[in-house]
Amino acid sequence: MPPSFTGFTEKKMEDVALEIEYDHPKSRYLRTERLPHIWCPGCGIGIVLNSYLEAVGKSGIPAEDIVLVSGIGCTARLPGYSNIDSYHTIHGRGIAFATGMKVANPALRVSVISGDGDLFNIGGNHIMHAARRNVDMLVICVNNFNYGMTGGQHGATTPIGSRTASSPYGSTEDSFNLPYIMAALGASYVARWTVLHVRQLVQSITRGMKHRGFSFIEILSTCPPNFGKDNNFPSGFSEMEHYRQFCTVDNTANLREISIDFLAKKPIVLGEFVNERRKTYHEREEQVMKMAQGDQQ
Amino acid sequence: MKKFINKGQHFMNGNYACVEAAILAGCRFYGGYPITPSSEILEGMSARLPEVGGHFIEMEDEIGSIAAVLGASNAGLKAMTATSGPGFSLMQEGIGLAMITETPCVIVDEMRAGPSTGIPTRVSQGDVMQGRWGTHGDVETIAYAPNSVQEMFDLTIEAFNQSENYRQPVFIMADQVVGHMSEKIVINDPDEYHVTERITRNSHDDSMTVFDYSRDFTPMFLPGKGFHGMVDSLSHDERGYPSNSPEVGDMMMGHLLGKIRNNRDKIVRYEEFMLEDADIVIVAYGILSRVAERVVTDGRKNGLKIGMFRPVTLWPFPDHEIERLSENAERIVVAEINYGQYSHPVREYSRIPVEEIHFIPAALPSPEAMLRSVLKSPEPRAIKGGVSK
Structure with a gap:
């Protein structure tokens, strides 16, 4: 029932607030009793949660068919706030867990939503092989360029030169260029957006969910208290402003050249880089089953 | 399609006996990584599971293997993996996840000489304490030590049954000799074996939370059925919601340890x-x-x-x-x-x-x-x- 403002004077303020909260368009997809969430002011993960739930509605896929899996970290808490079957597993292993789940029950629509550290540092081996196998799942990597939950240490996605809690002189390692890696590994849908580009993001998540095969979306996020404060982004707004100024959309970009370098003020290339159809793990497994069962008849 | 092995006398090694027993016990998912001396279980499963409509996947490592097994088990299939000491070490964190999320599965550890790579092709019993205290935190484990190919068969079925009864991982801590030795075994008609089926909840029931700490056993919910359940590796309350509260943690631990301690006499065999x-x-x-x-x-x-x-x-x-x-x-x-x-x-x-x-x-x-x-x-x-x- 939509909130009614007509009897406003007769109602207590709290009642109206409750009614409005209850009728929030996303509340049916949220475990509202778990709110407020743990994310810091200025964090972009809430935008990702909102965008994902928006995409669930748009995709036409019944929420009951969806399973959310995550590893460990700030982003890995996202599934726990959604009122969708969710599995918060151990650090780095979300994709391997999701692989078992999808293979065991191919009818499930599996999404893995986790952070850059979880998916590409400790969990790098699993994302590599899930993409190669073309397991039919959507992987959303929220990239905040650091390990947020442990206090802002550098990792494989930290742009070179960035100061973090464990690179006080500036990171000396080259960082991963995620769309380039994922395309090379065989992911059949690859896109990159930021938490500023919400419209494109919702559309991309909707496509990724409906895409048959391994889909990967990198979402550049904000992390003011950990990454931002030492890297010229003291607030979520300032990092958003950087995205507004430096992002360009180019679906046909040469992926080799789209690494991220904040210090050099390099343009940040966004877009939907790969969208192709190849046989999924499940389709190939079905052939094996036919062979195995045919042999015995 | 040959569903079950023929009843009667067979001459086979422990690893193949384990495969046939797992199929009979209802195992329909295997996620594993090759390692001596357990590789024949992986190979046997790759041939047998597709015949019975089950799923076999060779994962990228043992960490991925145990994670995939837990994913499959949570999706509703009886699932297993097999490994040896080095792989068992890698699986320990996943075993802790199975414990805290109460996910049934069977893990075969065929012990070879250690530590580290050790002597891969030779016997040892060096993992027995790892089968007790390998994962971090307090757990009560169930581990079988078969001494023959016959027991490899019988105890594999029992391991699957107990993992369903107590909703937790069960180990088969065989040694290299039991895995590789070939000897006579007798297999009965499939109907003569007791097989514990997975008890699940099919749809959302508001009177039931994901876990129930007042009972030793709560039926699992399956994803994709509208239950809206949450399963968490963090200490959690009965709804599955994470909690920092020592009281909630203590309630959860009391349940996890109690379900084994209270039923000790039904589990211990000698x-x-x-x-x-x-x-x-x-x-x-x-x-x-x-x-x-x-x-x-x-x-x-x-x-x-x-x-x-x-x-x-x-x-x-x-x-x-x-x-x-x-x-x-x-x-x-x-x-x-x-x-x-x-x-x-x-x-x-x-x-x-x-x-x-x-x-x-x-x-x-x-x-x-x-x-x-x-x-x-x-x-x-x-x-x-x-x-x-």
Whole structure:
């Protein structure tokens, strides 16, 4: 029932607030009793949660068919706030867990939503092989360029030169260029957006969910208290402003050249880089089953 | 399509017996990584599972294997993996996840000489304490130690049943010899085996939370059925929601540990061999119990009052039984193929001093060698060229 403002004077303020909260368009997809969430002011993960739930509605896929899996970290808490079957597993292993789940029950629509550290540092081996196998799942990597939950240490996605809690002189390692890696590994849908580009993001998540095969979306996020404060982004707004100024959309970009370098003020290339159809793990497994069962008849 | 193995006598090795038993027990998912001496289980499953409509996947490593097994089990299939010491080490964090999320599965660990890569093709019993305390935090584990190909078959079925009964991972801690040895086994008609089916909830029931800490067993919910459930590796309340509260953590732990401790007598299994009047009790498990059995038979022929106690479940530990034995025995001698592991809990529960015999990992001793060691006791046996006690 939509909130009614007509009897406003007769109602207590709290009642109206409750009614409005209850009728929030996303509340049916949220475990509202778990709110407020743990994310810091200025964090972009809430935008990702909102965008994902928006995409669930748009995709036409019944929420009951969806399973959310995550590893460990700030982003890995996202599934726990959604009122969708969710599995918060151990650090780095979300994709391997999701692989078992999808293979065991191919009818499930599996999404893995986790952070850059979880998916590409400790969990790098699993994302590599899930993409190669073309397991039919959507992987959303929220990239905040650091390990947020442990206090802002550098990792494989930290742009070179960035100061973090464990690179006080500036990171000396080259960082991963995620769309380039994922395309090379065989992911059949690859896109990159930021938490500023919400419209494109919702559309991309909707496509990724409906895409048959391994889909990967990198979402550049904000992390003011950990990454931002030492890297010229003291607030979520300032990092958003950087995205507004430096992002360009180019679906046909040469992926080799789209690494991220904040210090050099390099343009940040966004877009939907790969969208192709190849046989999924499940389709190939079905052939094996036919062979195995045919042999015995 | 051949669903189950023909009943009757077979000559096969322990690994293939494990495969056939798993199929019979209803296992329909295998996620694994090749490792000596367990690889035949992986190979056997790759051929057999597709025949019965099950799913086989060779994962990128053992960490991925256990994670995939837990994902599959949570999706509703009975699932297993098999490995050896190095892989078992890698799986320990995943085993903790299985414990806290109460996910049933079976993990075969075929022990080979360690530590590290050790001697991959040779026998050891060096992982028995890892099967108890391998993962971090407090857990109560269930671990079987088969001593024959027949037991590899029978205990694999029992392991699946118990993992469903108690909703937790169950280990089969076989040694390399049991996996690779071929011998005669007898397989009955599939209907003659008791198989515990997975009990699940199909749709959302508001009166039921994801977990129920007041009972030892709560039916699992399956994803994709509208339950809107949450499963978390963090300490969680009965709704599955994470919590930092020590009280909630204590409630959860009380449930996780209690479901095994309360049912200890239904889980613990052991075998007694010529113990009625025995002054000397050999405690041996796994393949070494076959050697000990011969030592007892030979010893009896020579007038020794000797017998054997064999834990079939290494864990939970047969504590009452060891206490009872130690009241009548003159000597308790723990024999194992490691440098002293299972002797520790035996000593904890024995009322008399416990002697240890260590056999060098990588070699199965002859009955003569074991008998000599037993008779030399209580002087601890010095291991030539190795560690002496």
